[in-house]
Amino acid sequence: MAGRNYHHGEVRQTAIGEALALIEAKGADALTMRALAKAVGVDHRALYRHYPDREAVLAEVSAEGYRQLLGDQLSACEGVSTPLQTAFEVFVRFALDRPHLHALMLTRSRAAMDAHTALGEAVKAELEQLMVWSRLALEAEAGEREADARDLAFAGLSAAYGLVTLASTASLMPRSPDDLKAFVIEQVRGVLEGQLLRLGEATP
Incomplete structure (x- = not known):
């Protein structure tokens, strides 16, 4: 129902929420600018004042997916003795419970990450936190055994x-x-344990 009144900035925020809901229900192929405008309740031309094209919306939804994934991981890992293992357990459940969103996140290219700042930053934050948990599993400080932690x-x-x-x-x-x-x-878990055995460490 077009014509809904929004305060400044609300269209952008609402559009991402609606895009996320649409993608989770039907997959990324179901997202068009016209379908999103209808869900938001604005003329589709209004969306182009906030997002230049469909790819920009997909990038922002992917970024939100990474932010939600990291938030779930941080919550689950708080106080646990095996945060790396726990983080990957959360990853698996997130991916299998939300397959359309995960598929979208997985298929964003390096070019998309470079072109869309929010997506690049969200991916970087996830990878950096995995490195933190990898160092903990290796009992290494920042700057120590970086190649092992990356592996x-x-x-x-x-x-x-x-x-x-x-x-x-x-x-x-x-x-x-x-x-x-x-x-x-x-x-x-078996892969992580095998890697740590190869690296001469205990279970993650």
Whole structure:
């Protein structure tokens, strides 16, 4: 219902909330500027005063996804003895519970991250925090064993991304949602433990 009255800045904020809801329900392909304008309640031309194109909206929604993921991870890791493992457990559950959003986040290119500041900053914040947890697993201070910490984080990300993608495309054997999450989490945990054994450390 076009014609809704907004205070300054509300269209931008509301548009991202509506875009996120639409993508989570139907996937990124369902998002058009006209569909979003209808959901927001403004003429589609009004959106172009806030977002130059559809890609800018997708980048902002992806950034919000990364911010929500990191927020969930920080909350779950507070006070736990194995924050790296916990962070990846949260990642797996987030990705499998919110497949359309995760797929959008996963497919944003380096060019998109460079072009859209909010997305680049959100991705950087997630990766930097994974490095913090990797150092903790290695009992290393900042600046120590940086290559090992990067390898550990990369191994966890590779396992999580790969298994979640297989699960999302039904390439894994049929399982209930809970069994699937447990299976993927266990496999990612095994990768982390294997990497730490290779690096001569204890369980993350």
